[in-house]
Amino acid sequence: xxxxxxxxxxxGAGGAGLMAALYASKTANTAVISKLYxxxxxxxxxxxxxxxxxxxxxxxxxxxHTFDSVKGSDYLGDQDAIEFxxxxxxxxxxxxxxxxxxxxxTVEGKIAQRPFGGHTNNVTGNPVRRACYAAxxxxxxxxxxxxxxxxxxxxxxxDEFQVVDLLVVNGAAAGVVAIELGTSELHVFHAKSVILAxxxxxxxxxxxxxxxxxxxxxxxxxxRHGIPMExxxxxxFHPTGIYKLGILITExxxxxGGVLINGKGERFMxxxxxxxxxxxxxxxxxRAMYLEIKAGNGINGQNYLYLDVRPETVNKYAALDGRKxxxxxxxxxxxxxxxxxxxxxxxxxxxxxxxxxVVQPMPVQPTAHYTMGGIxxxxxxxxxxxxxxxxxxxxxxxxxxxCVSVHGANRLGTNSLLDLIVFGxxxxxxxxxxxxxxxxQPLPADPTEFTRSQFDLIRNAQGNEKILEISSKMKTVMxxxxxxxxxxxxxxxxxxxxxxxxxxxxxIPLHDQxxxxxxxxxxxxxxxxxxxxxxxxTVCALARTESRGAHARDDYPKRDDVNWLKHTLSWIxxxxxxxxxxxxxxxxxxxxxxxxx
Amino acid sequence: MQVKVKVFRFNPEIDxxxxxxxxxxxxxxxxxxxxxxxxIKGYFDGTLSFRRSCAHGICGSDGMRINGRNHxxxxxxxxxxxxxxxxxxxxxGLKVIKDLIVxxxxxxxxxxxxxxxxxxxxxxxxxxxxxxxxxxxRFDDTTKCILCACCTTSCPSFWASDQYLGxxxxxxxxxxxxxxxxxxxxxxxxILNDQFGVYRCHTIYNCTECCPREIxxxxxxxxxxxAIVTGRLR
Numbered sequence: 001x002x003x004x005x006x007x008x009x010x011x012g013a014g015g016a017g018l019m020a021a022l023y024a025s026k027t028a029n030t031a032v033i034s035k036l037y038x039x040x041x042x043x044x045x046x047x048x049x050x051x052x053x054x055x056x057x058x059x060x061x062x063x064x065h066t067f068d069s070v071k072g073s074d075y076l077g078d079q080d081a082i083e084f085x086x087x088x089x090x091x092x093x094x095x096x097x098x099x100x101x102x103x104x105x106t107v108e109g110k111i112a113q114r115p116f117g118g119h120t121n122n123v124t125g126n127p128v129r130r131a132c133y134a135a136x137x138x139x140x141x142x143x144x145x146x147x148x149x150x151x152x153x154x155x156x157x158x159d160e161f162q163v164v165d166l167l168v169v170n171g172a173a174a175g176v177v178a179i180e181l182g183t184s185e186l187h188v189f190h191a192k193s194v195i196l197a198x199x200x201x202x203x204x205x206x207x208x209x210x211x212x213x214x215x216x217x218x219x220x221x222x223x224r225h226g227i228p229m230e231x232x233x234x235x236x237f238h239p240t241g242i243y244k245l246g247i248l249i250t251e252x253x254x255x256x257g258g259v260l261i262n263g264k265g266e267r268f269m270x271x272x273x274x275x276x277x278x279x280x281x282x283x284x285x286x287r288a289m290y291l292e293i294k295a296g297n298g299i300n301g302q303n304y305l306y307l308d309v310r311p312e313t314v315n316k317y318a319a320l321d322g323r324k325x326x327x328x329x330x331x332x333x334x335x336x337x338x339x340x341x342x343x344x345x346x347x348x349x350x351x352x353x354x355x356x357x358v359v360q361p362m363p364v365q366p367t368a369h370y371t372m373g374g375i376x377x378x379x380x381x382x383x384x385x386x387x388x389x390x391x392x393x394x395x396x397x398x399x400x401x402x403c404v405s406v407h408g409a410n411r412l413g414t415n416s417l418l419d420l421i422v423f424g425x426x427x428x429x430x431x432x433x434x435x436x437x438x439x440x441q442p443l444p445a446d447p448t449e450f451t452r453s454q455f456d457l458i459r460n461a462q463g464n465e466k467i468l469e470i471s472s473k474m475k476t477v478m479x480x481x482x483x484x485x486x487x488x489x490x491x492x493x494x495x496x497x498x499x500x501x502x503x504x505x506x507x508i509p510l511h512d513q514x515x516x517x518x519x520x521x522x523x524x525x526x527x528x529x530x531x532x533x534x535x536x537x538t539v540c541a542l543a544r545t546e547s548r549g550a551h552a553r554d555d556y557p558k559r560d561d562v563n564w565l566k567h568t569l570s571w572i573x574x575x576x577x578x579x580x581x582x583x584x585x586x587x588x589x590x591x592x593x594x595x596x597x
Numbered sequence: 598m599q600v601k602v603k604v605f606r607f608n609p610e611i612d613x614x615x616x617x618x619x620x621x622x623x624x625x626x627x628x629x630x631x632x633x634x635x636x637i638k639g640y641f642d643g644t645l646s647f648r649r650s651c652a653h654g655i656c657g658s659d660g661m662r663i664n665g666r667n668h669x670x671x672x673x674x675x676x677x678x679x680x681x682x683x684x685x686x687x688x689x690g691l692k693v694i695k696d697l698i699v700x701x702x703x704x705x706x707x708x709x710x711x712x713x714x715x716x717x718x719x720x721x722x723x724x725x726x727x728x729x730x731x732x733x734x735r736f737d738d739t740t741k742c743i744l745c746a747c748c749t750t751s752c753p754s755f756w757a758s759d760q761y762l763g764x765x766x767x768x769x770x771x772x773x774x775x776x777x778x779x780x781x782x783x784x785x786x787x788i789l790n791d792q793f794g795v796y797r798c799h800t801i802y803n804c805t806e807c808c809p810r811e812i813x814x815x816x817x818x819x820x821x822x823x824a825i826v827t828g829r830l831r
Contacts, residue, residue, distance in 0.1 A: 037701070040648075040656040054724075086797050097725040100715020100778065102733060102740050109727035134740075140655065141740065148714035182694065207829035211651040247653045347811075351672055352627070468639035514610045520643040544745045548742065 001186045001448055005052045006174045007154070007435035008428075009176055009191040011163045011218065013038035015139070015417060017197035018146035019424030020381075021155045024195070028432035030089065030163040031156035033163055033178055033189065035213060035522075042199050043420060045141025047344065048252030049114060049131025050096075051414035052089035052310045056110040057326055057401050064122040065130060069415060070590045071122045073408025074549035074559065076231070076567070078586035081379045081404045085415070085422050092421045093132050097200070101145040102135050109352065110440045114341075115255040116413045118281040118597070127279050133415045136250050136342045142417060160523055161187065166194065167444060168225045173394035174441035176221075177451045180520065184515035188447045192438050193394050193431035195215045195381065196222065200400040202235075202372035204473035204534045205483065208368040209241055209248035211342035213395025222375055223536075224450075227385050227392065228569040228581075230403040232533070233374035233541035236411055237484050239285040241367025242352055243304040248344055249364060253411045256341055257318050257333055258287065258309035261361060261448065262297040265316060273597035277321075280597035283404045283410040285564025286366040290484050290596075297339065297434075300362065306361035311335050313361075324398075335359075366383075366484060370411055372539075372550065374403040376569065381427025387569060387583040394434060394441070398427040404444055405567060406448045409549020409587075434586040454493040458524050467520075469485070471499050474534055482538050487554045493540045498535040504510045505531055532572070540568050561592050598681055600624045602633050604645035605686040608644065609692055615693070616741050617684075618642070630663055630685065634670060634697075646776040647697040653759040654809055657743035660750070661697050662686040667807040669745035686718045688750035690759060704746050711770040711788055716781035736775040739768045739817055748804035748814050754797040761797040762789070764814045771817040776829060782830055790825045800824075 008024040010017045013034035024030040031173035034041070053060040065086040070077055097103060098110060104112040111398035112167075115127040134141040152156075155302045158178070165177040173194040178187045198218030202210025223229055239260070240249040259278050273280035293303050295565040308314075314333045323331040335358040339346050342357075375397035376384050381393040399420045406419060412491045474497075481487075505528060511519040522585075547553050566582040573579055600622055607615035621636045631649055635643040638645045642775055647670070647821055648658040663673050664684055675683075691699035715724075742765065749763030750757050754796040789795045795818055804814040 036656070036658070037651055037705075037744075040650050040658045042651065044743070045651050045653070045655045093721075094721075094725055098721045100717070100773075100776065102736070102776070105723070105728055105730050106734045107730065109729050109732075111725050135737075137741070140743070144740075145715070151709055152714040152716075211656065213650045233723075245653075344655075351654070351674070354627075400780075415607075466639065467643070468635075514608060514644070514695075515647045516608070516610055517698050519646045520638070 001188060002126060003043060003188045003190065004031070005190040005440070007191065008193045008195065008431045009033060009198060010195045011176060011198035012041070012346045013147070013157070014041035014043035014197060014199055014397070014399060015142050015146060015420030016152055016424035017195070019421050020195045020197060020398055021150055022146065022153060022427035023425050025153060025155045025555045026432070028435045031158060031189070033158045033161045033176065034163040035160065036373050038157065041143055042214055044140045044143040045248065046417055047136040047250035048116060049138050049240065049413065049414045050093060050132035050142065050417035051116070051130050052093040052118065053086065053133055053190055054093065054111060054113060055134065056106055057113045059121070059127050059138045059501050063092060064120070064128070065089065067122055067590060068118050068120055069406065069412045071595055072410055072412035072413045074370050074563070074595060075261065076408030076409055076548060076585055078405050078585050078590040079590055082406050083279050083377045083588065084416060085406050086236060088419050088422045092418070096145060096421065099145050099149050101134065101141050103132060114252055115279060117251045117254065117285070117411045120276065120554040125277055127377065130192060131252065131255065136252055136344045137383050142421070143228050143529055156591070164454070164525065166221045166225055167447055169441040172392065172441050174582065177448050180331035181517055182469055184518055186451060187446045190440060190441065192435040192440055193396060195396040195398060195431050196375060196401050197397070198401045201530060201533050202368045202371065204474065204478050204530050204537065205368035206479040207241060207246040207365065209246050210236055210368065212313060213433065215526035216529045216533040217526065218397065219374060220532055223572050226309035226571065227383065228376065228571045229373060229536065230376035230569055232537050232570055233568060234409050234550050235368065235537065236282055236370040236372060237286040237366040238282055238369035239289055240307050240364040242348065243365050245352055246350060246367035247348055249307060249348070249362060249369065253307060253309050253342060253345060256309065256338065257323070257331065258307055259313060259317050260285070261306040262292045263432060264297055265301045268292050268297065275433055282413060284597055286484055286550055287365055287369065289540035300564050304363045304365045305411050307364045308339055308361040308363065310359060313519065340507065341588065352552050369398050370416060371516065372403065372407040372409065372411055379404060379406055379426065380430040381423050382430060387524070387581055393559030394438065395426040396431050398423040409551060435466065442500050447581060455521070458521060459510050459513065461506060461509055463509060465504045465508040466525055467508050468526060470505055471530070474498065474501055474531060478534050482541055483555055484554050486541055488542060495535065497544065498531060498538060502531050502535065505544045509515065532541060536572070536578060537571040538572055540570050540580065543580050565592060574577045598626065599625060599827055600633065600675065600681045600683060602637065602643065603682070603684045604637065608695055608697055623676055626674070628675050629671050630668070630673045630683065631670040632687070633658055633683070646695045655743060656744035660688055660745040662688055662746045667751045668743060669747070669809045672809050682772050687818040688746060690750045691757045701746065703759050704763070704765065708744065708769055711762065711766045711771040712781060713773065713787055715773060715779055718780070728777055732777040735777070736772050739772040740790055741812055742768050743770070743810060745809060747807045747809060751803040751807050753801055753803070754799060758793070761795045762794055764798070764818065767795060767818050767821060768812060768814055771821055772776070772825065774821065785820070786825050789821055795822050795825065
């Protein structure tokens, strides 16, 4: 076992972790621990843009962005935090540009912006260009740029180290335990502040846009220490995943004028969101697609639809919508412009579908995409661990693993990249500030005790179960029963299945008993995390007897503000049972009203 | 269809020398090589080790040699390999740690040596720095790099000497050298104007041919050679 001491430890090297590290390292001795080489992080796969009301292409205001986010969240987002994020967004995006991020440009040389789902001019209700983009590689550029700036600023990195436990002493964070993947050696990182930026857990579901690495590690290691999770029932399904594979096709395709078409050749979103149609919020569109497919309106009756961005289709519907270019001329796209604005989408479609999106429509289906819930924090990234928002000293979370909550029941497109940079920055600042005034907590007498016992169980398991069979069963059941549409009955049976799978999980033998890159052992540990999170998600969802945002129930189809305008807090108790409590939503200016797009 | 997948295996804790294992499995034409490796790991041999994450060609984790050519395993579909005999091996020129996992330290050290970060110490404007569409386009191609190492480990000059910075590091430098906002092109050109810099490139084009991001790498290297010789960036 090796010991290290840093004032601030950041776990995860995606956008939030790197932003936190950049800021924390200005004043505190900081290290980043990541199970992937930093540029492999999932932030890199984000495509369409980062939201900020720069107003480069047309009139826009951060207050409009705030309202759109509140409405997008189906009124479950905390409005003070959303105001903070949308206000900070403008400066945060300029800051990325100052770091060298290669944004696409307007003819005036400013950062280019495109329309996105749920982004509106609050006066007219029409779509507004707010998503700041670098072609369809915005996440890639953010990840690369932040990593490069960390290199420039000599941030310490521990790459390919899997953090497997959080150390909590005297009710405060004291560090983490990590396994060095190359050697399986245990490392103890003693710290004053721990920032968790470990991302989401979309690998719980079968059709997913999420990386293999998205296994909810941060949530799993935190909740074992009696820290609650917030709003775990809310998980976003993105409307446009590549059929069967789930690979993301950015909302930017629809921002550029692409439309969803059903098997009858109809632009069906006209019926579900008469004003903004294909640019409604993601939950609204995913549900509409589900209903179309269920009604037999899939392409050739199959369970997929078309996303059509052929120039003739784009131009036809742009004319019908009366869409104009910024200079007032009619909106017209050529094949070349589509390739220039969406080069990776064209590449994905050609590679994985054998389809050229300039001449053929793309088969798509909704795909598991984003974790709205997570570790409860305030707007400074401090973990708040009960219904009174009591701060846990030294523990911070930022990015997808955190629940501020700025996304509420459904995240607005482009707000994930925004969340990373705004709350990554502020958690880094706060963590460093805390480290200046606080002392190190003593380490536990045997800091790796829990980790060793956990991995002994994994190494010594006996039985004939197979990791792929358990994970595949979890994913299909969660997709069918705790996916886009839910019922009490379906979720009850899913809950029973998850509990069975957690038992069967204990009987998966580990074939690789080696120390060098034992990926089988790590994958097994990750599956344990996913199973716990699947169960927690189901329990939270079963309890919430309403439909709100991404949580849609056939048996409770209406939003119920009287009983359910509140956040779920869920604790895993030492005996494995789950306790649910609730805390109020922060409302400043925007009283809940019916959500129409 | 039935596929035979022959996989390079080496576990230094057990094996004296590397060997190959062949696995027979059923696969669909649209399956990725990564899907087959996952299947082999799940059903035949849990000890098989490889890196992977995003599974759609963006994170750059799963560069490997597939039927003799560097690919990302997640971007190589069975139908595009035109064979049901598939050989999977680690990338060349870097030490094999275990099975398909190679030691990337030297590769990343070269990347870090070219100052791969934006440098402009002038006071920042209150809003964005302006850049024309044409100026932005000038370095667009090299912004796409995902550090998968397919290029560098396909380069015979890198195989001959791992002191050579390799195509990836040059691509990384290019992205900043030709960015109108950056102020350190001269320093980077100095680094590249070295016996282990751009002149080790003998325009063999292996890098360009295998780049999963379709970056015109050899052209980028040529532009840097020209910039060193002429002292002009545009």
